[in-house]
Amino acid sequence: MAVYKLFPQKDATMYSLFPQMNTGIDEIIEISNLNFAVDSYAQVSRYLLQFDQDQIDDLIDSKTSSSNWDVDLKCYIATAQGINLDSRLYVYPLSGSWGMGTGKYLDIPISTNGVSWEYQTVGGGKTWDFNNFNPYVTASFSGSNRGGGTWYTGSSLPGLDIVQTQTFTYHSNKDLNVRVTDTIKAWYTSSHSLTGSYTNIVNNGFLVKWEGSSSYEDTTGNYYVEFNPNQNIQPVLQYYSMDTHTIYPPVLEFKWNDFTYQTSSAITTIATPQMYVSIPNNTGFFYSQSIQQFRVDCRPQFPPIVFQTASIYTQNYYLPTTSYWAIKDLDTNEYVIDFDSTYTKLSADTTSSYFTVYMNGLQPERYYTILIQTTIGSTTRVFDSNYNFKVING
Numbered sequence: 001m002a003v004y005k006l007f008p009q010k011d012a013t014m015y016s017l018f019p020q021m022n023t024g025i026d027e028i029i030e031i032s033n034l035n036f037a038v039d040s041y042a043q044v045s046r047y048l049l050q051f052d053q054d055q056i057d058d059l060i061d062s063k064t065s066s067s068n069w070d071v072d073l074k075c076y077i078a079t080a081q082g083i084n085l086d087s088r089l090y091v092y093p094l095s096g097s098w099g100m101g102t103g104k105y106l107d108i109p110i111s112t113n114g115v116s117w118e119y120q121t122v123g124g125g126k127t128w129d130f131n132n133f134n135p136y137v138t139a140s141f142s143g144s145n146r147g148g149g150t151w152y153t154g155s156s157l158p159g160l161d162i163v164q165t166q167t168f169t170y171h172s173n174k175d176l177n178v179r180v181t182d183t184i185k186a187w188y189t190s191s192h193s194l195t196g197s198y199t200n201i202v203n204n205g206f207l208v209k210w211e212g213s214s215s216y217e218d219t220t221g222n223y224y225v226e227f228n229p230n231q232n233i234q235p236v237l238q239y240y241s242m243d244t245h246t247i248y249p250p251v252l253e254f255k256w257n258d259f260t261y262q263t264s265s266a267i268t269t270i271a272t273p274q275m276y277v278s279i280p281n282n283t284g285f286f287y288s289q290s291i292q293q294f295r296v297d298c299r300p301q302f303p304p305i306v307f308q309t310a311s312i313y314t315q316n317y318y319l320p321t322t323s324y325w326a327i328k329d330l331d332t333n334e335y336v337i338d339f340d341s342t343y344t345k346l347s348a349d350t351t352s353s354y355f356t357v358y359m360n361g362l363q364p365e366r367y368y369t370i371l372i373q374t375t376i377g378s379t380t381r382v383f384d385s386n387y388n389f390k391v392i393n394g
Helices: 053-063 182-193
Strands: 001-006 011-017 028-034 041-050 068-074 077-081 087-093 137-140 147-152 164-168 176-179 206-210 236-240 252-254 275-280 285-287 291-300 325-328 334-338 352-357 366-376 380-381 388-392
Touching: 011 147, 028 206, 041 147, 053 182, 068 182, 087 176, 087 182, 147 206, 164 176, 182 206, 182 252, 275 334, 291 325, 325 352
Parallel strands: 285 388
Antiparallel strands: 001 252, 011 041, 028 041, 028 236, 041 206, 068 176, 068 252, 077 236, 087 164, 087 206, 137 147, 275 291, 291 352, 325 334, 325 366, 366 380, 366 388
């Protein structure tokens, strides 16, 4: 099974309160709806992030071994406040190119050399175009709301839903984690000129914003968030940006199913959960651009008594097909790649069970540990016996 992570090439937050301010190299990207006593309307922020299309195309063309792949957009929470109602966040494909700039939030003087609420590029340059919308494109284009990008709300491409949502509650996890497979397929189709007469959606990145409506309240009494002037509706979610000094930049996580189970008659599948599990080819250090196929050996903890001339402790076994791998950051003890019944399943060949890790999806100069989970009968066990390694810059 395979998991491959791409990191953004640019990101920025747009603030309606500072319509020309650029935040291209800020450590935070933010979505918010804030009400100030001096204003009669809410002030909003949205953020943009873009991933390199050449990397996406290369990954799909040369690394994914089947058409069965999915992509998740993940952003990691720095701070959250004001989530006192069910609040829905939207992720749209952006319409229109933009310049990242080199500004930070409330620089003195304010930086205007990149994208902002009013401008696609540098201040005084190209404003967001609200007069010549492509099909399926919309924006906040009236009154004090005018600005904040233009985005696709749909596509004529058959079977593709390019708008994703995530609902946050007071107690829910505040990390952003949405499946954007259909958006990636639309971008890939466009980059390969396969759209024909359908909507041509070029990769200009994602726009992330709160749900908005001119009525602020739907027919069931649920409140919309963006531009809502209600003083009780002021949610703020701040995520780590690509310029963060932490290990939590946004990622585009590709996952595909390359599971194979081609076993040898000379090796049997272990039938007892009481076992030892080892990874014999873990050298402990791997360059960030390397691809490592980890071999997994196992043997019973209490082997049956048999009469034979060779040592029973040298005999290797396969793990069953209900076996999976995961990776944790050794310092934070957080999952970098979690167990997944589809995409982190252990394969097998005539030598042993195995799995593959793409090291460039892990932060360099950090230590990680591998976990192996297997289910035999009604027993599930997780092994993490010092399967540690470090990714180093190369």
